[in-house]
Ligand SMILES: Nc1ncnc2c1ncn2[C@@H]1O[C@H](COP(=O)(O)OP(=O)(O)OP(=O)(O)O)[C@@H](O)[C@H]1O
């Protein structure tokens with residue numbers, strides 16, 4: 001069997017954490033290899049070692065049978081290894097072509113040998129060829145900031161392809177994509193495989209792994225605990241290896257009663273993103289927002305949270321007109337927004353887990369309202385770190401060093417501690433592993449049962465269908481339909497139908 005990459009005995013230690021513990025890893029020529037594991041299992045660390053970003057504490061790497069040492073991403077590039085990062089790393093004010101060839105303008109395609117300058121026409125042609133290769137529909141001279149997340153990811157893929165790789169590593173490439181975009185990415189991945197490129201694919205959406213991978217390697221607590229060959233790949237097998245036990249994916253529905261009206265919004269308008277949005281939220285319910293990426297769901301919530309300023313329409317909160325000047329205003333009133341982009345909006349990365357959790361609640365925790373109470377802060381932080389099973393060496397660890405999924409849990413903890421009346425969750429389980437996802441779902445159901453008004457934006461339909469009492473489907477800044485889901489009888493097809501902008505469902 002031909003391995004294009006082999007790693008032996010890889011150990012990686014960070015201060016206080018053994019992220020990888022004697023891991024063997026191998027990638028076959030032309031395969032799509034799935035890499036799965038719980039939050040903090042070591043997937044990204046392994047990917048970064050292969051990509052030359054981290055240097056292993058111990059162990060060897062072989063490419064095409066020859067031992068190599070990667071000291072930088074360029075070392076990995078030169079051996080035909082490219083990464084498509086989860087957090088997109090593009091320059092928004094440069095064009096697609098400029099981004100694709102950034103740092104290599106003078107090599108190959110773009111070089112004008114005679115003038116020793118960069119030939120933009122040639123770069124654009126070369127970029128167009130790469131865009132064609134993956135079936136992208138936009139032009140190479142579009143500015144990156146004008147592209148959707150999914151399109152930007154296509155640019156990242158072209159950027160990887162421009163280096164002529166034998167292997168592309170993709171760390172959670174689907175976590176910010178909507179269903180249709182995921183399908184397109186799956187096609188692209190299969191196409192790349194046909195072109196002879198091996199893919200390493202990391203995802204928490206197990207059904208994607210089952211759907212596309214030729215082989216799956218499972219990590220748990222930094223160790224390789226299992227390998228599944230093509231004919232053994234099954235959802236429950238993967239989960240069992242990951243978690244070490246069976247997991248009930250959608251816990252039993254927690255009984256709850258719809259309470260009083262707490263928030264009502266009418267005809268909201270903001271720029272081109274929110275055109276006409278009206279809805280009511282009651283205590284004791286989970287109101288789900290479905291729609292494609294870009295439907296205006298997040299922007300609507302940002303109006304309620306005071307990040308964006310309302311241009312038209314009205315809001316009523318607890319029976320009074322409500323028009324927040326700022327997020328501070330919203331928080332003071334008891335409205336919390338748990339944002340989708342934890343890096344930009346959710347965490348202060350250089351502060352500790354504990355400080356991140358207690359910050360919005362400092363006043364409430366403090367003695368007599370103004371003397372900081374360190375002991376109580378610690379207790380509360382510990383309680384929520386346990387409750388949400390945040391994997392961190394201690395509550396004093398800085399947030400930046402946690403794995404992606406564990407950072408998301410800290411964001412959740414922070415708002416749960418703050419005791420708001422209305423909780424708005426924007427993609428609450430993005431990047432969260434299956435077991436923790438079930439925990440977070442349970443928690444959201446409990447919060448609703450306790451009388452909070454809960455709003456949830458989610459692009460994962462099973463999550464919407466299982467948790468929501470009512471579902472609002474948005475399309476291009478408008479509410480397409482409001483569906484009663486109290487009997488949990490709405491289907492994925494129905495949601496998809498409205499989410500694509502169609503109005504009347506015939507033969508439901
Ligand atoms: N730069 C760093 N400094 C300190 N600890 C780190 C650093 N990077 C990762 N870790 C720790 O190493 C462990 C593995 O993290 P890693 O990011 O590889 O997990 P993961 O499997 O990718 O998780 P997720 O699914 O949440 O993305 C975690 O405990 C994490 O906190």
Ligand SMILES: [Mg+2]
Pocket residue numbers: 043044045171403404
């Ligand atoms: Mg990761």
